[in-house]
Amino acid sequence: MSNSYIFRFAIIMVVLVAAILTAVATLLKPMQEANKNAEKMQAILSSANISVERSEAIDTYKEQLLAEYTVSLDGEIVSTYKSGEESADDPNRAFNINMKKLLDKLKRYKKGDLSEAPDLPLYVLKSTEGDSLFIIPVRGKGLWGPIWGNIALKKDLNTVVGASFDHDGETPGLGAEINTDDFANQFKGKKLFNEENEFVSIDVVKGGVENSSVPPEHGVDAISGGTITSDGVSDMIEDVIKNYLPFIKKHK
Amino acid sequence: MAETKEKEPLFSSKNKKLLSEPMVRNNPITVQVLGICSALAITVKLEPSLVMAISVIAIMGTANLIISLMRSLIPPRIRIIVMLTVIASLVVLVDEILAAFLYDVSKQLSVFVGLIITNCIIMGRLEAFASSNKPWPSFLDGIGNAAGYGWILIIVGFFRELFGSGEIFGYPVFEKIGLYQTGYVDNGLMILPPAALFIVGIIIWVHRSRHPELIDIS
Numbered sequence: 001m002s003n004s005y006i007f008r009f010a011i012i013m014v015v016l017v018a019a020i021l022t023a024v025a026t027l028l029k030p031m032q033e034a035n036k037n038a039e040k041m042q043a044i045l046s047s048a049n050i051s052v053e054r055s056e057a058i059d060t061y062k063e064q065l066l067a068e069y070t071v072s073l074d075g076e077i078v079s080t081y082k083s084g085e086e087s088a089d090d091p092n093r094a095f096n097i098n099m100k101k102l103l104d105k106l107k108r109y110k111k112g113d114l115s116e117a118p119d120l121p122l123y124v125l126k127s128t129e130g131d132s133l134f135i136i137p138v139r140g141k142g143l144w145g146p147i148w149g150n151i152a153l154k155k156d157l158n159t160v161v162g163a164s165f166d167h168d169g170e171t172p173g174l175g176a177e178i179n180t181d182d183f184a185n186q187f188k189g190k191k192l193f194n195e196e197n198e199f200v201s202i203d204v205v206k207g208g209v210e211n212s213s214v215p216p217e218h219g220v221d222a223i224s225g226g227t228i229t230s231d232g233v234s235d236m237i238e239d240v241i242k243n244y245l246p247f248i249k250k251h252k
Numbered sequence: 253m254a255e256t257k258e259k260e261p262l263f264s265s266k267n268k269k270l271l272s273e274p275m276v277r278n279n280p281i282t283v284q285v286l287g288i289c290s291a292l293a294i295t296v297k298l299e300p301s302l303v304m305a306i307s308v309i310a311i312m313g314t315a316n317l318i319i320s321l322m323r324s325l326i327p328p329r330i331r332i333i334v335m336l337t338v339i340a341s342l343v344v345l346v347d348e349i350l351a352a353f354l355y356d357v358s359k360q361l362s363v364f365v366g367l368i369i370t371n372c373i374i375m376g377r378l379e380a381f382a383s384s385n386k387p388w389p390s391f392l393d394g395i396g397n398a399a400g401y402g403w404i405l406i407i408v409g410f411f412r413e414l415f416g417s418g419e420i421f422g423y424p425v426f427e428k429i430g431l432y433q434t435g436y437v438d439n440g441l442m443i444l445p446p447a448a449l450f451i452v453g454i455i456i457w458v459h460r461s462r463h464p465e466l467i468d469i470s
Binding site: 014172224 | 296297325326327328329330333334337341344345348349351352353355356363416417440443
């Protein structure tokens with residue numbers, strides 16, 4: 001076979017394959033996006049102790065949502081989105097904020113690049129008892145990749161009512177256990193601030209809270225064998241919620 | 253006369269052998285010791301093992317079929333690249349379809365679907381069989397080898413999930429039969445990759461003792 005045949009064969013094959021894959025990717029994209037959004041809503045609902053199937057997540061979220069805010073680093077509310085408003089696809093809507101990009105933006109902002117103001121997302125949901133819950137999305141590093149979650153706070157912006165966590169590729173059976181209810185339920189009733197109103201966050205304690213000097217309302221038990229992932233959970237809660245302190249101080 | 257030449261039936265004994273040989277006597281994992289890496293990685297639980305087995309069967313059958321159909325067109329000098337392109341495209345297709353329709357499973361398998369591309373069994377069968385055989389036998393050969401790989405995955409996944417987390421398909425078996433009250437504790441080692449090696453090793457042992465002709469005396 002001549003060289004020109006090889007070239008022609010390679011070119012035709014590559015173009016054909018590219019066309020097929022692009023077509024499939026474009027065709028399936030809306031469904032994949034819908035899955036991702038539904039999953040995100042399900043996670044937010046789950047931190048508010050509302051467990052739903054993924055297929056019902058979108059509708060339930062719409063029902064329970066009181067408002068989505070974006071909050072500036074000074075603690076001011078920048079934008080508000082309410083269920084059913086037309087700006088659902090607005091990239092500035094709290095739900096559409098990509099946490100990874102936001103954290104990068106924050107890092108740049110803190111280094112002195114003030115060109116883009118990093119506005120933080122905040123969800124306000126109606127709990128099953130009818131209270132309003134404030135939900136803060138968090139994101140950080142696990143052992144193998146990113147981990148993220150949602151922390152739901154009571155109106156006092158101090159007491160945790162629930163949490164949900166997820167991960168990309170933590171070790172199954174070890175670090176990956178952060179996405180189980182057993183782990184997340186430990187966060188219920190924990191407090192972010194101490195008696196003196198100082199921010200202490202919630203520590204995920206290796207070896208168990210009982211055997212440590214961490215006060216029980218500020219600590220949960222780590223996962224045996226998943227120390228680095230557990231530490232990642234500690235760090236991400238502290239690092240992300242720190243940015244909300246001006247807002248929390250103002251609205252407490 | 254050409255017309256009297258009998259057509260080979262779809263499931264002739266030769267074709268059946270293509271399906272059954274790699275399941276037992278020439279199993280890609282236990283005899284050829286290929287594809288071990290993914291067998292270690294995704295067999296912590298039964299469900300991902302099962303989906304992985306099904307995905308590999310689908311990809312391998314189709315890849316063998318496509319390569320066999322194109323076998324006279326493929327320039328020998330770039331055949332490996334052509335095979336890789338075919339496998340990679342099929343893998344991306346499966347990945348996209350899983351993300352659209354079986355989102356939970358696709359999340360569990362995460363990077364390992366992508367790693368099917370590097371599964372040496374697929375490349376091996378394309379090169380050794382599909383590039384020189386007719387489409388139908390190639391298709392069967394692909395299915396047979398992938399199934400031979402798949403059933404090992406499922407067995408390993410079964411034991412690792414049962415002894416590592418005390419569950420089968422996420423159903424807490426050991427908790428239901430009250431094993432934990434007797435002081436039993438889940439074996440953490442079963443969750444880690446080396447456990448898969450032990451189980452594969454045991455399967456190979458059982459397999460060789462039942463098929464002594466496989467034992468390499470040299």
